[in-house]
Amino acid sequence: MNQLMRFSRLHGDSKVAPFVAILVLVTLLASMGNLLMPQDSVFYVSTYTITLLGKYLCYAMLALAVDVIWGYCGILSLGHGAFFALGGYAMGMYLMRQIGDRGVYGNPELPDFMVFLNWSELPWFWQGMDQFWFAMLMVLLVPGILAFVFGWLAFRSRVTGVYLSIMTQALTYALMLAFFRNEMGFGGNNGLTDFKDIVGFDLQADSTRVTLFAITALMLAVILVVSHKILQSRMGKVIVAIRDGESRARFIGYRTERFKVWLFVYSALIAGVAGALYVPQVGIINPGEFSPLNSIEMVIWVAVGGRGTLIGAIVGALLVNYAKTKFTAIMPDGWLFALGALFVFVTLYLPQGLMGLYKKMMDKRKNTTDGGSGPDDVLSAPVQSSAKGGDV
Amino acid sequence: MSTLTDVREVMRRDQVWSFLKDEQPQVDVSHDVILYVEGLNLSFDGFKALNDLNLYVNDGELRCLIGANGAGKTTLMDVITGKTTPDSGTVYFGQSLNLLQHDEAAIAQLGIGRKFQKPTVFEAHSVFDNLELSLKQQKTVMPMLLARLTPTELDRIDEVLNVIGLKEQRFMQAGALSHGQKQWLEIGMLLVAEPRLLLIDEPVAGMTAQETERTAELLTSLAGERTVIVVEHDMEFVRSIARTVTVLHQGTVLAEGTMDQVQNNPDVIEVYLGEAP
Ligand SMILES: Nc1ncnc2c1ncn2[C@@H]1O[C@H](COP(=O)(O)OP(=O)(O)O)[C@@H](O)[C@H]1O
Ligand SMILES: [Mg+2]
Numbered sequence: 001m002n003q004l005m006r007f008s009r010l011h012g013d014s015k016v017a018p019f020v021a022i023l024v025l026v027t028l029l030a031s032m033g034n035l036l037m038p039q040d041s042v043f044y045v046s047t048y049t050i051t052l053l054g055k056y057l058c059y060a061m062l063a064l065a066v067d068v069i070w071g072y073c074g075i076l077s078l079g080h081g082a083f084f085a086l087g088g089y090a091m092g093m094y095l096m097r098q099i100g101d102r103g104v105y106g107n108p109e110l111p112d113f114m115v116f117l118n119w120s121e122l123p124w125f126w127q128g129m130d131q132f133w134f135a136m137l138m139v140l141l142v143p144g145i146l147a148f149v150f151g152w153l154a155f156r157s158r159v160t161g162v163y164l165s166i167m168t169q170a171l172t173y174a175l176m177l178a179f180f181r182n183e184m185g186f187g188g189n190n191g192l193t194d195f196k197d198i199v200g201f202d203l204q205a206d207s208t209r210v211t212l213f214a215i216t217a218l219m220l221a222v223i224l225v226v227s228h229k230i231l232q233s234r235m236g237k238v239i240v241a242i243r244d245g246e247s248r249a250r251f252i253g254y255r256t257e258r259f260k261v262w263l264f265v266y267s268a269l270i271a272g273v274a275g276a277l278y279v280p281q282v283g284i285i286n287p288g289e290f291s292p293l294n295s296i297e298m299v300i301w302v303a304v305g306g307r308g309t310l311i312g313a314i315v316g317a318l319l320v321n322y323a324k325t326k327f328t329a330i331m332p333d334g335w336l337f338a339l340g341a342l343f344v345f346v347t348l349y350l351p352q353g354l355m356g357l358y359k360k361m362m363d364k365r366k367n368t369t370d371g372g373s374g375p376d377d378v379l380s381a382p383v384q385s386s387a388k389g390g391d392v
Numbered sequence: 393m394s395t396l397t398d399v400r401e402v403m404r405r406d407q408v409w410s411f412l413k414d415e416q417p418q419v420d421v422s423h424d425v426i427l428y429v430e431g432l433n434l435s436f437d438g439f440k441a442l443n444d445l446n447l448y449v450n451d452g453e454l455r456c457l458i459g460a461n462g463a464g465k466t467t468l469m470d471v472i473t474g475k476t477t478p479d480s481g482t483v484y485f486g487q488s489l490n491l492l493q494h495d496e497a498a499i500a501q502l503g504i505g506r507k508f509q510k511p512t513v514f515e516a517h518s519v520f521d522n523l524e525l526s527l528k529q530q531k532t533v534m535p536m537l538l539a540r541l542t543p544t545e546l547d548r549i550d551e552v553l554n555v556i557g558l559k560e561q562r563f564m565q566a567g568a569l570s571h572g573q574k575q576w577l578e579i580g581m582l583l584v585a586e587p588r589l590l591l592i593d594e595p596v597a598g599m600t601a602q603e604t605e606r607t608a609e610l611l612t613s614l615a616g617e618r619t620v621i622v623v624e625h626d627m628e629f630v631r632s633i634a635r636t637v638t639v640l641h642q643g644t645v646l647a648e649g650t651m652d653q654v655q656n657n658p659d660v661i662e663v664y665l666g667e668a669p
Pocket of ligand 2: 465466467509593
């Protein structure tokens with residue numbers, strides 16, 4: 001009996017495998033719909049749709065990054081847009097260098113905006129960015145190191161709660177101001193754009209678009225599975241323990257700040273990768289991505305989907321962004337109000353988000369078919385009240 | 393050449409790599425005293441919470457700390473466990489380990505377990521997971537990421553589940569336990585780590601009479617092998633377990649001895665009953 005219960009405890013309620021299966025299936029169908037179907041077929045998926053889906057998946061990856069630290073460790077970062085944007089800029093720099101002499105000024109070495117600023121040579125931090133592997137390394141290293149330094153300083157000084165959230169917000173705001181400056185060497189206000197190709201493939205080609213979309217879906221699946229594994233490990237249990245009782249965790253011998261730093265770095269890496277996949281698909285990266293508002297929006301995606309569930313974060317990001325696309329087409333100025341209203345609604349009526357609602361409905365259905373309380377109700381009932389915690 | 397020596401040193405087959413070694417320093421109790429607290433002073437904005445406090449606890453002893461609210465009992469535990477740094481004074485664990493040089497995590501790893509006044513367990517985790525996390529193990533990021541439950545660990549957890557009487561609730565969420573059960577789980581979390589010294593702050597607060605009795609049994613059975621310091625208000629409870637009682641008053645030790653000695657001590661009577669000697 002105990003063995004059985006143990007088994008179900010370990011393998012029972014994970015919906016990661018079916019979710020990944022659905023993700024892969026939808027990706028395959030959409031890709032084939034674009035590449036193999038004639039334009040007038042009902043199964044044809046336009047390239048515009050493919051790119052839009054790819055963009056949504058990048059947001060989903062970003063939401064996953066936020067959920068890993070907020071949902072599981074109670075660290076409410078309001079600056080994750082910074083890691084996303086830095087990953088995006090690293091990719092953008094590579095894409096800029098790929099333009100070569102096809103720019104407006106035809107300079108083989110310098111991107112257009114540098115020629116425009118009368119710069120004569122490439123700044124040191126642009127060196128090496130023409131190599132794909134080096135740029136990809138930077139996609140990971142830059143957000144990773146920033147997260148490590150920030151996390152190390154903040155968590156070691158035991159900054160938590162609202163103070164930490166404000167600090168993350170200040171971080172992304174400061175970076176936004178810096179990147180707006182032309183002298184920074186990242187294209188200022190306009191950012192980086194007019195990309196031509198990526199590792200030799202034309203960015204406008206359908207096949208490239210589909211490939212980028214498929215890679216994004218695959219990366220999302222891999223990151224979801226890896227994150228799930230990490231959070232199920234004993235380290236993951238420590239993370240949740242820190243969320244629910246940090247000082248208790250300290251007094252049983254855990255240096256909680258180290259766990260928090262590494263989780264923060266892991267989360268920043270995911271955000272960086274999401275940014276890097278986002279830029280070639282939308283074709284531009286500018287300082288607007290650092291905007292504090294963006295970072296707040298991510299948190300709302302996670303809250304809508306249900307924090308501390310991973311899948312909820314993905315679902316929330318997809319749904320809210322789909323709604324945003326539809327909404328802004330009708331009422332471009334109303335979106336922020338709608339978003340605010342959504343957040344208030346979710347906070348008041350769906351504190352566990354859509355995943356919590358789904359779970360409640362499943363439990364109810366199980367109870368009515370079971371005919372009331374079985375022995376396992378004792379085990380499953382309190383779960384609803386779990387995953388509270390969090391700093392705010 | 394030195395590289396070669398280094399490589400040889402690393403590859404030596406007669407010893408494990410240093411990072412795999414059990415680095416925990418042993419507590420030296422050759423003088424039978426496991427805890428030395430001397431001349432502790434601590435003030436919060438001018439208010440003296442600890443005032444030249446001296447306390448010696450023998451290895452294997454069960455010591456009760458009593459004292460009115462605000463006497464400084466919890467603050468003393470904060471100092472011993474590294475949460476608060478005193479203004480002056482020393483705290484030694486055994487002959488040689490200066491506790492003031494260590495942080496909370498290190499002190500816990502040295503074998504000092506602490507139960508909080510308000511029961512604190514990891515509510516979203518099952519009872520079993522609470523104990524699994526509290527096991528004596530390498531509590532750094534990488535080993536925790538790779539750790540698998542070993543049969544020895546499983547046995548240890550089962551053993552503790554028996555002791556704290558939560559075998560039936562092992563897979564229940566800790567947040568769903570009753571108040572008394574949470575208190576026990578927290579004690580279980582300390583026990584599973586096999587500590588040398590247990591600091592237990594008001595364990596029977598909010599327990600039923602029956603639960604209180606079982607807690608008294610549990611704590612008495614622990615003494616001997618482990619050293620236990622219990623803070624408690626419930627005088628009946630203290631009388632049922634204590635051999636030596638220390639009375640704290642305004643951050644300093646007022647009296648020490650058996651329960652009878654302490655209760656007949658004129659200073660204690662004065663403080664507690666407000667009588668002139
Ligand atoms: N962090 C703190 N800041 C200010 N005063 C404190 C702090 N911690 C404890 N005190 C004060 O120190 C005194 C001793 O508290 P405590 O050790 O909790 O007493 P008790 O013996 O009831 O456990 C109390 O008057 C309390 O108000
Ligand atoms: Mg107290």
